[in-house]
Amino acid sequence: MTAQLDHVNGIAAVPRFDPVALAEAEAIRTKAEAEAKALQIKAEGEAKAAEIAAQVEADKQRILNDRAALRAEADKAAHDKKMAELLAATAKAKAEADEADAAAERKAREDEGRAGEERRTEATWKWSARGIYLISLIIALPLQLKAFYSDDKPFMVAAPLLLEGLALVLAFGGAWAIAHRRNVRPYRIGIMAAAAIAAGVNLWHGNVDPAIGIEAGIVGALASLGGPVVLMAYEHGIAQKRDGIPSWRERRDAAKAAAAAAKEAADKAAEKKAAENLRAQEKWDTEQAALAEQKRKDADRQGAHKKVWDVAEAMRSARGLQYVTDQIWGEAWYRVTGSKVVGVWPELEASSRAAQARMKAASEMPIFGPFMQVESQKGPQSDGVDGRRSNGGTPPRRVPGDTPPNSPIARKQAVLEQTTRKAAGDSDERTIR
Numbered sequence: 001m002t003a004q005l006d007h008v009n010g011i012a013a014v015p016r017f018d019p020v021a022l023a024e025a026e027a028i029r030t031k032a033e034a035e036a037k038a039l040q041i042k043a044e045g046e047a048k049a050a051e052i053a054a055q056v057e058a059d060k061q062r063i064l065n066d067r068a069a070l071r072a073e074a075d076k077a078a079h080d081k082k083m084a085e086l087l088a089a090t091a092k093a094k095a096e097a098d099e100a101d102a103a104a105e106r107k108a109r110e111d112e113g114r115a116g117e118e119r120r121t122e123a124t125w126k127w128s129a130r131g132i133y134l135i136s137l138i139i140a141l142p143l144q145l146k147a148f149y150s151d152d153k154p155f156m157v158a159a160p161l162l163l164e165g166l167a168l169v170l171a172f173g174g175a176w177a178i179a180h181r182r183n184v185r186p187y188r189i190g191i192m193a194a195a196a197i198a199a200g201v202n203l204w205h206g207n208v209d210p211a212i213g214i215e216a217g218i219v220g221a222l223a224s225l226g227g228p229v230v231l232m233a234y235e236h237g238i239a240q241k242r243d244g245i246p247s248w249r250e251r252r253d254a255a256k257a258a259a260a261a262a263k264e265a266a267d268k269a270a271e272k273k274a275a276e277n278l279r280a281q282e283k284w285d286t287e288q289a290a291l292a293e294q295k296r297k298d299a300d301r302q303g304a305h306k307k308v309w310d311v312a313e314a315m316r317s318a319r320g321l322q323y324v325t326d327q328i329w330g331e332a333w334y335r336v337t338g339s340k341v342v343g344v345w346p347e348l349e350a351s352s353r354a355a356q357a358r359m360k361a362a363s364e365m366p367i368f369g370p371f372m373q374v375e376s377q378k379g380p381q382s383d384g385v386d387g388r389r390s391n392g393g394t395p396p397r398r399v400p401g402d403t404p405p406n407s408p409i410a411r412k413q414a415v416l417e418q419t420t421r422k423a424a425g426d427s428d429e430r431t432i433r
Helices: 019-148 154-179 185-208 213-243 248-304 306-319 326-337 346-364 408-432
Strands: none
Touching: 019 154, 019 185, 019 213, 019 408, 154 185, 154 213, 185 213, 248 306, 306 326
């Protein structure tokens, strides 16, 4: 009977501690640790993310609160401003209304005062005219009675009453005509005729009768004329007022206002005419400047770009235009040179692109020397000098030690696998023996 550690009676025995199982257990444990670590990192990351999200949400909410506060302040300020404007507008409207009421009240008082003054003056003028007529009648009537009375013709004493009464009745007729808007001229003619006859009688009687005298005759004649004339003047004023006929002063003021309005209209017309002339002159100057500029463009283009000018002139003529516009010039330039950019021709485009290519090559080529920034991954150092500064940017040949070392888990797994393979090889060798 033969006994070995890996064989019993020549039969391979299962090791008490299987290296593969140990490796798998180690791998499972490592994987579990890695997963636990990953879960821990994930949990920490999620917690950190939640914290960051909470902070961001808090900041967002704070910003929203600040914005809401600012908006509320702005709304309050706008409301206060609107209320202040409303109060100011209300106060202004109230002040304007009060001022308008005060003006209306002043005007009403003025109108009332003016109306009262008009009534007073009209009453004064009315009764004064009638008083003058009565005084004139008192003076003229006795003179006429003395002139017409005689013992053999006592009935002639009624002649003065006829003359003076005729004037008075015609004066009343004139007042009626004015009140009823009738023609008052016949009544005035009758009044003046009766008054003239009475005045002539008084003047003649004072001249022929020494007991009366020429002075009394003249006074009587004036009295016969003055009373009816004053009464007729009063009725004439009343008629003009009722008919709305303006007085001489009103006509004078109206003429002055019309002259001022005509002068203002003439001044405005003159200003408007001057403004129109100025605009016309400015328009003319602008057109002349544009025409001069167009001529300069045409001469310059025709002299510098004859071929393009001929094509542009043909397009202008075909389209019936007066000048070669910038649009036509751009189209002609494109037709002749093939370039959509006016002022660029093929040779210039080619040289420009060549210059751009040279500039790009010069700006992108590697820099050699102490300021070179293109470096390889790793390079040998000798005497403390980095070889990567002088290798032209080409990575050097790889040597042992350039690759980073394996992780501890990978090294442990490799040792386990190597031990397992070695144990299996020894077992097979013993079995063969």
